[in-house]
Structures are given as structure tokens and as C-alpha cells.
Amino acid sequence: MGFSHLSRPGESFSAAELTPSAKAVFRSLVASGPATRPQIGEQLALSRPTMSASIGELERLGYVEKVGESQGSLGRKAALYRVGAGAGRVMAIDAGSTHVRLRVATLDHRLLHSRTYRLPASHRLMNEEISRAVAEEFAAAAGEAETGWGPLRAVGIALPSRVVADGAERAATRQDELFTHFAPPAGPELVLENNVNCAAVAERVYGVAKGRDDFAYIQIGLKLGMGLMLSGRLIRGRNGAAGEIGHLAYPFAPGHTPVAGEAETYLGTEMLMRRVRQAWPEKAGPPPEDAGALFHRAENGDAPAREHVERHAADIGALVASCVAIVDPGLVVLGGGVGTSPLILPVVRTVANALSYPVDVETSSLGPDATVLGIEKLAVDRALDVVLVQTSP
Incomplete structure (x- = not known):
């Protein structure tokens, strides 16, 4: 369907009168990608007249578009539909400690634009430098937008911090440091989530934890960080701190007083390399940088x-x-720059199962894209509430 049928900025764009069957068809296309009417009808147990009426409703809003034909098993061709430009797009941003990764995608996750910016230095906490990079990358991506992409429905940003709603803990999370240089655009929904939680979401949808x-x-x-998915739900905790394993007190030993957050200090790459440099044998030449x-x-x-890596x-x-x-x-799915090393996995498996209850340990299959894919999924979920005029649960 041509763009002339779509809503222009500033126009009312409502789906308040969409029937439940039309909404179900739209959600199916968002979740599963292009399909024919018979395929969707069979999946949703909808009759041919209901499917025809549902597609008609969605076409009038520009929410679906015909993209070709598919050959059926009986030799007949059927029109192939996908999510249309009228449904709009989302922008997903991974505001990381070392990189800012950005994706612009349709609601059915077709990539429209992407970019990656490496920060000049690494940052353990959310700060102004990350905010400035987010603002610059957002502006650059906005400048690449094409009219045929449809309206921007939601902006999702994954943060290297706890994320909470309004309350006493909000200042302690540093999440508002995001807004020192970045000003969210008026109109689109804004979705904020912890970066490791986002990676967990992506692993369940696309990765080794799928299903x-x-x-x-x-x-x-x-x-260090942990995203927990239990009974199919992301666990955040009262203070947004569920899974904050880096905050674990350490060490437990005679003559030592446990210090909050020392687990992350000890197991993070900075302290790892300090130990490597201190113990590196002279005869082995200069230590790794x-x-x-x-x-x-x-x-x-x-x-x-190899000895240092296996100890780590x-x-x-x-x-x-x-x-x-x-x-x-x-x-347990291992991610991050160190967690995805093939040298890590067999040792972690052996030690974890020796010290605790039986557990499968796998390496993330999504690599550095896990977080941005996860926040994109959460942004799409929020955009669906807007497009289908529903309230988020």
C-alpha cells in the first residue's frame, strides 16, 4: 500500500475500532513475519470471511501491506502480507559501558538502519559521556529516517544501571544521567530497562534460551550482571536490583571485611588484568595489554x-x-566480552556443577547484539500498545 494511505505527522491515527480478530492478525504478523491469509487463518482458527474482513481493516490503516504471492500446496497462489509502514517503527539504543549500539526497525523487527559508536573510554557507571553519545547517535539516526518508514512509535534505551519508577531509589540508580544531554522526543513512548535484563529478553526470543x-x-x-527469567517473566525486584550480582559483598575470609560491590571489582576485567600483570613471569616476555x-x-x-584464563x-x-x-x-547463559570466550565455557560448566545443583551452562549465541535486540523487543511490545490502542499491563 502506498504511503499516501498512511497517517501524516500531526494527524489522528487511531485503531480504536479494530475488531479483536484484526488485532490478533496484526499480532501474528508482528510475531511471525510475512504470511498468507490461509496461513494466518489456520493459525488463529479464523474463517475465510473473518480473515478477509480483518485484513481489510488493517489495510485501511496501513498496518499491513501485500508484498507478493506464495505458492500453495494445491498449486494456488495466495497473497503474502506483512506489517505495513503505517504501523510505524521503533528505535532501540544500547547505551553501553564501551559502545552505543542503535537499531531502527519495523514492528516485525525488519532492520531499517543501524549504527555503532565506540566510546573513547570505558565507563562502569551511567554518566554524561554516555548521555552525550546517545544524544549524538539518536540525532544522526533521526537524520537518516525516510518517510516510508512510518511514524516513530517508541524509543527503547538499555542502560548500564538499575532502572526504577519514580521513588526514593531513582537518584541512586543514576538512570537520570541519561537526560543530561539526551532529550527524548515528544510523542513516541520511552522505554528504559537495565542492559543485562534486555540481553536476557533477547536470549529468550532469539538465542540459546529460546522458549x-x-x-x-x-x-x-x-x-558483572545477571538477568533473571523465571516462569516466563523478567524479574526486576523491588529496587530494580534483582540480578545485580556485581553488588555482592566480597571476600568472605578471616581477616577480611566484605565490601559491597567487591565481587564486580574482583571479577571485572580491570582487576583481572592487574592480577595478570602482577603475576606474569619475566621469562614469558611482556604481559598482555x-x-x-x-x-x-x-x-x-x-x-x-591460558593459566590465568582458566583461573578466572x-x-x-x-x-x-x-x-x-x-x-x-x-x-545459565554466559554473555559479555569475557563470558562468550570459548575457553571459559567448559571450566565454568565443571565448577558450577561441582559446587551447586545441576545446571546447563551455554554461551550466548547473540554476541554483542543481545542487549540492543532485547530493548528493541521491549520497545516493540510498548509500540503495540500504542498501535492497537491498548494499555500496557
């Missing part, structure tokens, strides 16, 4: 490097075992 109702996603890199170089050398057979993997295995002892998720 699993219970699992934990543990990110290991510069920082950073964690990436350490893991590269270990993968290529460097004995001292054993520490991670102990951390995973602690998480398993608390929530018993059945599956």
Missing part, C-alpha cells in the same frame, strides 16, 4: 595466558554456582 521459561543470563566483562590480548594469547597456546573461569564458575544455589534456573 525457556526459567534461565539466568550472566554478563561477564568490564562489569588488555583482556582481549590475554584471551587471544590463551587461545593460541600461550601457557601463562574457575572464579566465574563459583559465581555461577552461587547464583544457581539461590534461584535454581536450570540454564
Whole structure:
């Protein structure tokens, strides 16, 4: 359907009179991608007249469009439909500690535009530098927008911080640091979520935890974090702190006083490299410059490097075992720059299962895109509430 049939900025754009069957058809296309009327009708148990009427309703709003034909099993061709430009788009931003990743996509997750910006320095906390990068990347992406993309329905931003609603804890989360340079546009819905929670969402929809109702996603890199999915629901906690394993007090030993957040300090890549440099044998030459170089050398057979990596993997295995002892998720997905190393997985599996209850441990299949894909899914969910004129639960 041509853009002339779509809503222009400033026009009323309501789906208040959409029938339940039309809404169900639209949700099916959002979730599963292009399909024919017979395919959707069979999936939703809708009659041919109901399907015809539903597609007609959606076409009038520009919510669906015909994109071709599909050959049926009996030789007949059927029109193939997908989500139309009138349904609009979302913008998803991963405001990370080292990178800002951005995606503009349709509600059925077709990529329209993407960009990645590497921050000049790493940041353990949400701050003005990340806010400035978000503002610049948002402006650059907005400048690339085409009219045929339809209206911007929602902007989702994944933050390296806890995220809470209004309340006393909000200032402590640092989430409002996002707005020191970035001003959200008027109109589109704004969705904020913790970055590791977003990665967990993506793993359940697209990754190795696809279809699993219970699992934990543990990110290991510069920082530590855990996203928990239990009974098919993302667990956030009263203070948005569920899964904040980096905040664990450490160490527990005679003569030591546990310090809040010391687990992240000890297991983060900065402290790892400090230990590597202190213990590196002189006869082995200069130590690796950073964690990436350490893991590269270990993968290529460097004995001292491999020893440090395996020791670090054993520490991670102990951390995973602690998480398993608390929530018993059945599956743990490892992510982050360190967590996705192939050298880490076998050691973590062995140690975690030796120290706690049986658990499957897998490496994320989504890599660095996990967080931005997760916040995109959450932004689409919010956009659907707008498009179908429903209230979020």
C-alpha cells in the first residue's frame, strides 16, 4: 500500500475500532513475519470471511501491506502480507559501558538502519559521556529516517544501571544521567530497562534460551550482571536490583571485611588484568595489554595466558554456582566480552556443577547484539500498545 494511505505527522491515527480478530492478525504478523491469509487463518482458527474482513481493516490503516504471492500446496497462489509502514517503527539504543549500539526497525523487527559508536573510554557507571553519545547517535539516526518508514512509535534505551519508577531509589540508580544531554522526543513512548535484563529478553526470543521459561543470563566483562527469567517473566525486584550480582559483598575470609560491590571489582576485567600483570613471569616476555590480548594469547597456546584464563573461569564458575544455589534456573547463559570466550565455557560448566545443583551452562549465541535486540523487543511490545490502542499491563 502506498504511503499516501498512511497517517501524516500531526494527524489522528487511531485503531480504536479494530475488531479483536484484526488485532490478533496484526499480532501474528508482528510475531511471525510475512504470511498468507490461509496461513494466518489456520493459525488463529479464523474463517475465510473473518480473515478477509480483518485484513481489510488493517489495510485501511496501513498496518499491513501485500508484498507478493506464495505458492500453495494445491498449486494456488495466495497473497503474502506483512506489517505495513503505517504501523510505524521503533528505535532501540544500547547505551553501553564501551559502545552505543542503535537499531531502527519495523514492528516485525525488519532492520531499517543501524549504527555503532565506540566510546573513547570505558565507563562502569551511567554518566554524561554516555548521555552525550546517545544524544549524538539518536540525532544522526533521526537524520537518516525516510518517510516510508512510518511514524516513530517508541524509543527503547538499555542502560548500564538499575532502572526504577519514580521513588526514593531513582537518584541512586543514576538512570537520570541519561537526560543530561539526551532529550527524548515528544510523542513516541520511552522505554528504559537495565542492559543485562534486555540481553536476557533477547536470549529468550532469539538465542540459546529460546522458549525457556526459567534461565539466568550472566554478563561477564568490564562489569558483572545477571538477568533473571523465571516462569516466563523478567524479574526486576523491588529496587530494580534483582540480578545485580556485581553488588555482592566480597571476600568472605578471616581477616577480611566484605565490601559491597567487591565481587564486580574482583571479577571485572580491570582487576583481572592487574592480577595478570602482577603475576606474569619475566621469562614469558611482556604481559598482555588488555583482556582481549590475554584471551587471544590463551587461545593460541600461550601457557601463562591460558593459566590465568582458566583461573578466572574457575572464579566465574563459583559465581555461577552461587547464583544457581539461590534461584535454581536450570540454564545459565554466559554473555559479555569475557563470558562468550570459548575457553571459559567448559571450566565454568565443571565448577558450577561441582559446587551447586545441576545446571546447563551455554554461551550466548547473540554476541554483542543481545542487549540492543532485547530493548528493541521491549520497545516493540510498548509500540503495540500504542498501535492497537491498548494499555500496557
